[in-house]
Amino acid sequence: MKKNPFQINRLILLPLILSAAFYFSAVSVWGQEQGKGSFSNPIFPGFFPDPGIYAVGEDFYLVNSTFSFFPGVPVFHSKDLVHWRQLGHILDRPEQMDVEGLGISEGIFAPTIQYHDGVFYMLTTLVGKGGNFVVTATDPEGPWSKPIWLPAVRGIDPSLFFDDDGNSYIIYNGDAPNNRPLYSGHRTIRIIGFDLETQKTVGEDRVLVNGGVNIDEKPVWIEGPHIFKTRGYYYLCAAEGGTSVNHSQVIFRTRDLNEDFVPYEDNPILTQRHLDPNRPNPISATGHANLIETKNGEWWAVFLATRPYDTEDHYNIGRETFLAPVKWTDDDWPIINPDYEEVQYQYPRPDLPAHTFEDHFPLSGNFTISDDFDKEKLADYWFFIRVPTSKWHRIEDKKLTFQVRPETVFGTSNPSFIGRRQQHNKGQAKLEMSFNARNPKEKAGLLLFQNETHHLFLCVSQNEAGNAVVQVLKANGEKEYEIMAAQELDGAQDQVTLKVDFDMPAYRFAIKQNEDWLPLYDFKEGEYLSTRVAGGFVGVTMGPYASSSGNTSSNTASFYNFTYTGED
Numbered sequence: 001m002k003k004n005p006f007q008i009n010r011l012i013l014l015p016l017i018l019s020a021a022f023y024f025s026a027v028s029v030w031g032q033e034q035g036k037g038s039f040s041n042p043i044f045p046g047f048f049p050d051p052g053i054y055a056v057g058e059d060f061y062l063v064n065s066t067f068s069f070f071p072g073v074p075v076f077h078s079k080d081l082v083h084w085r086q087l088g089h090i091l092d093r094p095e096q097m098d099v100e101g102l103g104i105s106e107g108i109f110a111p112t113i114q115y116h117d118g119v120f121y122m123l124t125t126l127v128g129k130g131g132n133f134v135v136t137a138t139d140p141e142g143p144w145s146k147p148i149w150l151p152a153v154r155g156i157d158p159s160l161f162f163d164d165d166g167n168s169y170i171i172y173n174g175d176a177p178n179n180r181p182l183y184s185g186h187r188t189i190r191i192i193g194f195d196l197e198t199q200k201t202v203g204e205d206r207v208l209v210n211g212g213v214n215i216d217e218k219p220v221w222i223e224g225p226h227i228f229k230t231r232g233y234y235y236l237c238a239a240e241g242g243t244s245v246n247h248s249q250v251i252f253r254t255r256d257l258n259e260d261f262v263p264y265e266d267n268p269i270l271t272q273r274h275l276d277p278n279r280p281n282p283i284s285a286t287g288h289a290n291l292i293e294t295k296n297g298e299w300w301a302v303f304l305a306t307r308p309y310d311t312e313d314h315y316n317i318g319r320e321t322f323l324a325p326v327k328w329t330d331d332d333w334p335i336i337n338p339d340y341e342e343v344q345y346q347y348p349r350p351d352l353p354a355h356t357f358e359d360h361f362p363l364s365g366n367f368t369i370s371d372d373f374d375k376e377k378l379a380d381y382w383f384f385i386r387v388p389t390s391k392w393h394r395i396e397d398k399k400l401t402f403q404v405r406p407e408t409v410f411g412t413s414n415p416s417f418i419g420r421r422q423q424h425n426k427g428q429a430k431l432e433m434s435f436n437a438r439n440p441k442e443k444a445g446l447l448l449f450q451n452e453t454h455h456l457f458l459c460v461s462q463n464e465a466g467n468a469v470v471q472v473l474k475a476n477g478e479k480e481y482e483i484m485a486a487q488e489l490d491g492a493q494d495q496v497t498l499k500v501d502f503d504m505p506a507y508r509f510a511i512k513q514n515e516d517w518l519p520l521y522d523f524k525e526g527e528y529l530s531t532r533v534a535g536g537f538v539g540v541t542m543g544p545y546a547s548s549s550g551n552t553s554s555n556t557a558s559f560y561n562f563t564y565t566g567e568d
Helices: 010-018 020-029
Strands: 038-040 052-056 059-063 072-078 085-091 107-116 119-127 131-137 155-162 168-174 188-195 200-210 223-230 233-240 248-254 284-293 299-306 320-328 334-336 346-348 367-371 383-385 393-396 399-403 416-421 426-434 443-449 455-462 468-475 481-488 495-503 506-513 516-523 541-547 556-566
Touching (some): 052 284, 072 107, 072 119, 085 107, 107 155, 107 223, 119 155, 131 155, 155 223, 168 200, 168 223, 200 233, 223 284, 233 284, 284 334, 299 334, 399 416, 399 541, 416 443, 426 443, 443 495, 455 495, 468 516, 481 516, 541 556
Parallel strands (some): 052 107
Antiparallel strands (some): 038 346, 059 072, 072 085, 119 131, 155 168, 188 200, 223 233, 233 248, 284 299, 299 320, 320 334, 367 556, 383 416, 416 541, 426 495, 426 556, 443 455, 455 468, 506 516
16 A cells, blocks of 8 residues: 555554554543643534535634434534534424434435525535435524435435536536446546536536545545645546545546546545554544645545444444545645554644633533433434424423433334434443332333434333333344333432443443442443444434333333433
């Protein structure tokens, strides 16, 4: 593999590699210390994949994939690329996002956000239904329009490019030429005209990249394309190699958009696939990058990456958003993470004034968030599995109440569940609740959800003898639960607190009764919740859940507090 011109000698790099453990432990400086000379990666820990970013003057806006979770596509704002606040969600109304019947890793893929002449554009793909669409707004906080479908864009990962001659284009991942792939994973990058006034595509599409950097080497899954113009060139930046450990970022350029794009001879400009999986505290699967220039002329890249906790590439919290510097070679090629082989947990901050946001929940760093459900609406860190079609939850008198409905998280509809991301490898979640099950089918409690077939449920229910019981349940892949542990409750105890402590693959469950914590079960096989085992594109989410397991019910469950603590 060719070295990038900014890579340094491995002997020089060795002390940096050995100090990775320090960097990993140093993520305690996240959040509070992000403005003091350096920042820590990931800037968005947990399930925040496929970042798309755009600069509007001194402001930066970023979006991420949300698949079949609703609301869809969180939108974030920053002035320094380090401190961020969530403005809300772009797809926050049911008519914008139909994911009923889809698996959790279908739905909204790889959104991009862009701005031109007073209008914000978000393009994305609804995988499993509909295909590609665009929504617009004059304010990134919304409201955003209904989807405008783009039937001529036959593929995934669309993004816009506004040329300085007034023409606009959509670039996307498309089929192999003539829909005849030469090998598995053979894709193309295509371009098609786009009329901003009618918001319709114009003319026929054409292929910009066939297969990847070198089709003779059978490159797979060229995707996530972006075009930007600088230094007299049009640059096409895209991911290659698939979104797992072989993920990479590659770059092409041309002086004329009607001519062929030429690949950089030292591609990829970012990857970790060649590194030893035994290295301490690895950052892996880097790619799906988006390059951005600041007002001071610095270049930076946001991209997704993972933090596996062992050499088998197990990670439970999903693909995360990282930030790294970009430098340009003497012959005008951009290189991401130019001074190192390994992506770093810390870099010097961008040369921008530090800008923090008051009264906003933390998005990174070591933090605790405690929600007493004392606001009229749910906080922006909560989301549903698919789109609610009825009002089954309410917030009043400082409690969140769920109807106990037949829908379950095994299915492909909308269950009585709200979740937030597990954003740390180490931490704790606690849920204060009350629930009186009327039969063994009724269950309510704290769910740890990776997908329909892989999840854990710490719940209050009823056993066959009719007594109140707390259970630790594991989905067995057959739409049934295996009971890992069970403990009868004091019948006079109405309110209980459920707790899970997590540490890499280990999840330890406990319940609090009468001020005493009772350990229930140590689930040491947490690889079960990893993407490597469970499959898909999401990460663990956790929160209150209630179900009558397919039966009708008029029961309710009440939740008084949810507290999440992350301590990486």
